Amino acid sequence: MIEVNGKKVDWVENETVSQLLKRVRYIFPLVVVKINDKVILKKDFSTYSIPDNSKIAVIHMISGG
DSSP: OEEETTEEEOOOTTOBHHHHHHHTTOOOSSEEEEETTEEEOGGGTTTOBOOTTOEEEEEEOOOOO
């Protein structure tokens, strides 16, 4: 089990950040992802596997002026 923005989500072995974002339908173009308080670089989303029992924060960035 993992936690994504405070919600319990089933953990999937070898699931990457990119795969998780698709599964939980986070489709924002600009996001910051933190796993257990560690920022994951966007270039690593497709290769970084999420460990079981992780706490994940997905923050979507909004531009404006």
